[in-house]
Every structure is written in structure tokens, then in C-alpha cells.
């Protein structure tokens with residue numbers, strides 16, 4: 001039995017600016033408290049089940065550690081080992097899991113599958129990446145930018161390379177946080193229909209072009225991601241077409257002097273980014289990775305309806 005929809009965290013555009021701002025504030029507060037050695041057991045005795053249909057390093061470890069720091073527990077499941085891989089439906093899986101655990105985090109390629117799971121679940125469901133969206137990543141990215149540069153409102157952001165899940169969540173964030181996002185992507189790998197719709201909806205906050213140099217010019221933040229996402233099949237062709245979109249020292253030189261560089265990781269060094277850039281002084285990729293932990297702790301507290309102060 002349940003009353004109302006659980007607090008799912010599925011997509012950035014399910015939220016208002018105020019809701020996400022609240023979570024980011026809590027993320028910052030939890031990070032500060034952790035540094036001071038204060039580990040409030042806000043999720044004591046709560047159990048989070050994590051289902052991974054695909055590989056993960058950051059999402060897996062940061063959710064696991066985050067739950068433990070908050071006094072909760074985790075169960076790690078791989079899709080392959082579950083009856084999901086023998087055609088049990090997402091909906092039936094959700095109903096069963098909801099009888100055992102307090103929340104579910106899932107990484108699954110099909111966004112429709114995520115929605116089916118969330119629809120049937122009576123506990124909160126958190127999106128740990130689908131082909132369409134990676135909202136936890138963008139919470140960490142927003143947090144990271146603001147730690148280094150203050151309020152992201154009005155910031156000029158350049159996305160260079162493939163159009164994928166991380167970009168999609170950034171487009172949604174640019175609209176809510178009123179950033180100037182310029183997306184440079186080759187015609188061959190231009191946004192799919194639903195991403196295109198969200199770019200259009202974002203109006204003046206998101207602009208799609210082809211030239212990476214034009215996108216980066218005057219940017220406060222340059223972002224890229226792998227050219228071959230999980231589920232992509234045409235790796236060799238992608239690497240050929242996307243080659244001009246590599247973020248290297250020459251491209252970064254066109255951005256503002258103090259521009260930051262971000263990448264959700266894992267990086268494919270020598271493809272979408274060079275060592276000089278990702279290991280250089282403008283890169284904040286490991287702060288981004290760390291902030292997955294803090295941002296997701298705030299998301300978990302929100303999902304469980306727990307006050308953090």
C-alpha cells in the first residue's frame with residue numbers, strides 16, 4: 001500500500017529550480033559536515049538496492065559510500081544475475097523490490113524501462129544513467145562549477161562532441177539555471193528527437209551549432225564526454241567523425257582564460273580530450289567525481305524526505 005507517488009529522481013526536468021537549488025544547498029552542507037568529521041545518520045536502517053544493467057565505477061561506489069556515511073545499507077545487484085535477464089518485467093521487479101527495500105537506484109540503457117520501473121515502484125527510484133539522461137551527474141557538475149566560480153546563472157557553457165545522455169541533462173539544467181549553453185556536435189551525431197525538443201524548449205538557454213571553435217569562444221566552462229557511450233555500436237565510425245571535436249590545448253585556448261574543463265569520466269584520453277587538458281590546471285574532473293558522492297547524498301535525503309539540518 002502506498003499514498004501518492006514516491007520521490008523519484010529520474011530527470012532534471014522533472015524538477016523546479018527551487019527544488020534542485022535546495023538539493024545543491026544540502027549537498028554543500030553535507031560535504032562541509034563530512035570534512036568536519038560530522039556524519040549524521042540521516043538514513044539509519046534504510047536499505048538502498050542498486051541495479052546495474054551496465055558497468056559503473058563512480059555511480060556504484062559513490063552511492064554505496066554515500067548510503068554508508070548516512071547510516072544506511074546497500075544491496076548491489078547486476079541485471080544479468082536477476083530474473084530481469086530472463087524476462088521478468090520491470091514492473092513486476094519494481095513491485096517485488098518495493099516490498100523489501102526502501103529505495104532503488106538503477107542504471108539501465110532504456111529510459112522507457114526506467115519509467116516502467118518507477119511507475120510500478122512504491123519506493124523512490126533514482127536514475128543512475130539511461131541512454132536519455134544522467135541527472136545525478138549534472139547535480140555534481142552544477143555543484144562543482146559553483147564551488148569554483150559561484151552562481152552558475154548566466155554562465156557561458158560549451159558542450160563539444162557527441163550528443164548523449166549527459167548533454168541531455170545539461171540542456172535541462174541550462175534551462176532551469178538560466179545558463180548560455182552552446183552545443184557543438186557534428187551533423188552525423190546531432191541530437192535525437194526528444195533531446196532536440198528539449199533544446200528547443202530551452203529557448204535562449206541552449207543553442208545548437210556544428211563548429212566546436214565557435215562554441216568554445218568566450219566560454220566559462222567547456223564540457224565533453226566519450227564519443228562512444230554505453231549502447232553505441234559504431235565505435236570506429238564515431239571516432240572518425242568526431243575527431244575534429246577533440247578538446248585539446250588549442251581549443252581550450254579559445255575559451256575564457258579561467259574557463260573550467262569538465263568530463264563526467266571515464267575519459268578516453270587521446271580521443272575526446274588530451275592529457276594536457278584533462279590533467280591541466282583548468283580541469284576539475286576529479287572534483288566532479290568527488291561531488292557525485294555529496295550531491296547524491298542530498299538526492300537520497302530528498303528522496304527519503306529526510307531533513308538534513
Ligand code: CP
Nearest residue numbers: 056057058059264265
Ligand atoms: N560518470 C559516471 O557515471 O561514471 P560511472 O560510469 O563510472 O558510474
Ligand code: NVA
Nearest residue numbers: 164225229230265266
Ligand atoms: N555518455 C556516457 C556516460 C558514462 C558515465 C555513457 O552513456 O556511456
